[in-house]
Amino acid sequence: MSQNGKIAALIVAAGGSSRMGGGTPKQFRDLGGKPMLRWSHESFSAHPSIAAVLTMVADDHRDHARAILPDAWIETGGASRRESVARGLRLLALKGVERVLIHDAARPFLSHAVIDRVLAALVSADGAMPVLPVADTLARGADHVLGDIVPRDGVVRVQTPQGFHLQSVIAAHAAWPADAEATDDAQMVRRLGGRVALVQGDAMLEKITYPDDLAGADMRLAWETRTAMGFDVHRLEDGEELWLGGVLIPHHRGLSGHSDADVALHALTDALLGTIAAGDIGTHFPPSDPQWKGAESGQFLEHAASLIAQRGGRIDFVDLTIICEAPKIGPHRAAMVERIAGLLNIDQSRVSLKATTTERLGFTGRGEGIATQAVATVRLPMAASA
Ligand code: MG
Numbered sequence: 093m094s095q096n097g098k099i100a101a102l103i104v105a106a107g108g109s110s111r112m113g114g115g116t117p118k119q120f121r122d123l124g125g126k127p128m129l130r131w132s133h134e135s136f137s138a139h140p141s142i143a144a145v146l147t148m149v150a151d152d153h154r155d156h157a158r159a160i161l162p163d164a165w166i167e168t169g170g171a172s173r174r175e176s177v178a179r180g181l182r183l184l185a186l187k188g189v190e191r192v193l194i195h196d197a198a199r200p201f202l203s204h205a206v207i208d209r210v211l212a213a214l215v216s217a218d219g220a221m222p223v224l225p226v227a228d229t230l231a232r233g234a235d236h237v238l239g240d241i242v243p244r245d246g247v248v249r250v251q252t253p254q255g256f257h258l259q260s261v262i263a264a265h266a267a268w269p270a271d272a273e274a275t276d277d278a279q280m281v282r283r284l285g286g287r288v289a290l291v292q293g294d295a296m297l298e299k300i301t302y303p304d305d306l307a308g309a310d311m312r313l314a315w316e317t318r319t320a321m322g323f324d325v326h327r328l329e330d331g332e333e334l335w336l337g338g339v340l341i342p343h344h345r346g347l348s349g350h351s352d353a354d355v356a357l358h359a360l361t362d363a364l365l366g367t368i369a370a371g372d373i374g375t376h377f378p379p380s381d382p383q384w385k386g387a388e389s390g391q392f393l394e395h396a397a398s399l400i401a402q403r404g405g406r407i408d409f410v411d412l413t414i415i416c417e418a419p420k421i422g423p424h425r426a427a428m429v430e431r432i433a434g435l436l437n438i439d440q441s442r443v444s445l446k447a448t449t450t451e452r453l454g455f456t457g458r459g460e461g462i463a464t465q466a467v468a469t470v471r472l473p474m475a476a477s478a
Contacts, residue, residue: 097188097189097190097191098143098144098187098188098189098190098191099141099142099143099189099190099191099192099193099211100142100143100144100145100146100184100187100189100191100192100193101136101142101144101145101146101192101193101195101253102146102148102177102180102181102184102192102193102194102195103129103132103133103136103145103146103147103148103195103196103197104148104169104173104176104177104180104194104195104196104197105117105119105129105147105148105149105153105157105169105197106148106149106150106153106168106169106170106173106176107119107150107173107197107198117150117153118198118300118301118306119197119198120153120156120157120160121306122404123200123300123306123309123310123313124310124313124404124473125401125402125403125404125405125473126404127160128197128198128200128300129147129157129160129161129197129200130160130161131200131201131202132195132197132199132200132201132202133145133147133161133164135202135203135204135207136193136195136202136207138204139204139207141207141211142193142207143189144165144184144187144189145164145165146165146166146167146180146183146184147161147164147165147166147167147197148166148167148168148169148176148177148179148180149166149167149168149169150168150169151168154166154168167179167180167183172273173274173275174265174268174273174274177194177265177277178262178265180194181258181261181262181265182262184258185258185259185262189258190257190258191211191214191255191256191257191258192255192256192258192261193207193210193211193253193254193255194252194253194254194255194256194261194277195252195253195254196252196299198299198300198301199251199252199297199298199299199300200300200309201294201296201297201309201312201313202253202297203294203296205294206222206253206291206293206294206297207253209222209291209292210222210253210254210255210291211255212291213255213289213290213291214255214256214257214289216289217287217288217289218256218257218260218281218286218287218288219254219255219256219257219260219261219277219278219281219282219286219287219288219289220254220255220288220289220290220291221250221251221252221253221254221255221276221278221288221289221290221291222251222252222253222290222291222292222293222294222297223248223249223250223251223290223291223292223293224248224249224251224292224293224294224295225248225249226244226247226248226249229241229244230242230243230244230247248290249293250276250278251293251294251297251299252276252297254276254277254278254288256277256281260281260284260286261277261280261281263284264277264280264281264283264284264286265277265280267280267283267284268280268283295312296312298312313473313474314473314474315471315472315473315474316471316472316474317408317469317470317471318367318368318469318470318471318472319367319467319468319469320363320364320365320366320367320467320468321362321363321366321465321466321467321468322358322359322360322361322362322363322364322365322366322372322464322465322466322467322468323359323362323463323464323465323466324355324358324359324362324463324464325355325455325461325462325463326347326348326349326353326355326358326461326462327347327348327349327460327461328345328346328347328348328459328460328461328462329345329346329347329348330344330345331346332345332346332347332348332353333346333352334346334347334419335347335352335353335354335388335389336354336355336356336414336421336424336428336462337354337356337357337412337414337424337427337428337429337431337432337445338354338356338357338389338390338393338428338431338432338435339424339427339428339431341419341424343418343419347461347462350379350384350385350387351377351384351385351386351387351388351389351392352386352387352388352389353389354389354390355414355462355463355464356412356414356428356445356464356466357389357390357392357393357432357435358373358389358392358464359412359464359465359466360393360410360412360432360464360466360468361373361389361392361393361395361396362466363410363466363467363468364393364396364397364400364407364410364468364470365396365399366468367400367405367468367469367470367472368399368400368403368405368470368472370396370399373392376392376395376396377392377395390431390435393432393435393436394435394436397435397436397437400470400472403472403473404472404473405470405471405472405473406470406471407436407438407442407468407469407470408442408469408470408471409442409443409444409468409469410432410436410438410442410443410444410466410467410468410469411444411445411446411466411467411468412432412444412445412446412464412465412466412467413446413447413448413464413465413466414445414446414447414448414462414463414464415447415448415449415450415456415462415463415464415465416447416449416456416459416462416463417449417450417452417456417457417459418459420447421445421447422447425445425447428445429443429444429445432445
């Protein structure tokens with residue numbers, strides 16, 4: 093058998109998720125800012141040894157899958173997992189694939205290390221699959237009553253991707269009794285006398301089956317914390333409204349600028365954009381564009397927050413310092429905090445707003461303008477293959 097032949101991944105995403113309680117099938121649900129299916133698809137696609145990634149979905153989920161993976165190879169699966177895999181294997185054979193990694197979309201966090209271990213073991217075996225030891229005591233039980241303890245020796249927990257030489261797994265599927273269901277492909281290869289090697293699995297590969305698993309998977313995500321700052325100044329002029337921190341403040345002068353000139357929201361928008369290195373407020377809302385004339389700055393802040401949300405990010409904390417002699421900020425602080433928390437859709441305890449003067453020094457001290465400094469801290473999910 094050639095060890096240099098074309099390797100493909102076959103992702104099985106055709107399930108209907110009855111154990112998730114209905115609704116959107118789990119493989120399409122959001123996990124850390126992207127649909128579950130995309131996690132393992134991206135990991136396979138980014139692996140240098142894998143030449144093709146085929147995803148099998150149910151017929152009525154094709155459009156959904158296409159929206160998630162616009163450029164991917166997607167085909168319709170069968171009535172059972174086994175049928176979906178068999179169809180996928182036949183399609184891969186037509187493409188000259190020699191080895192295949194069969195993977196369940198419900199195991200999103202697939203690292204390249206696991207793929208490498210499976211492929212390495214496949215060099216000298218008919219199949220290879222990742223497994224984990226069983227740490228918990230295993231016991232039989234029925235009707236809420238304990239039965240016999242099941243010996244743990246030699247028992248492993250089976251994961252995917254399972255790797256095979258394409259022709260041997262096709263032969264195993266062909267030979268499997270039509271009326272028997274198989275929970276995985278390795279047992280089918282083994283039934284024909286094939287030797288399936290075991291390699292070290294990964295706790296991150298835990299299968300997502302029940303609704304609670306989604307929350308658990310979310311907790312297993314690795315996060316990176318980003319902190320960025322923003323700064324802005326606007327001029328105080330007669331005949332302008334004073335918008336500050338998203339609140340209209342009664343004052344004899346207001347801030348001037350292209351938009352409503354809310355210097356606090358502008359500084360905070362820049363801080364938030366900074367956490368995802370997405371440029372600054374002028375990148376997204378150019379002052380040369382007439383549509384932003386007099387614009388309410390709350391929408392700038394909401395846009396920055398939506399960009400972070402698209403990345404699966406969470407805003408942990410924001411902190412602002414407004415620098416001016418007048419007006420007094422204290423009486424408006426609570427309203428500003430409430431407004432900012434509302435715009436960002438975070439709890440008010442995650443918003444800090446402070447004010448200071450510059451002891452009548454400089455442009456803020458002379459009342460010519462108002463400045464604001466802002467700092468934002470967000471968490472972003474890290475790619476599983478990193
Ligand atoms: Mg500004």
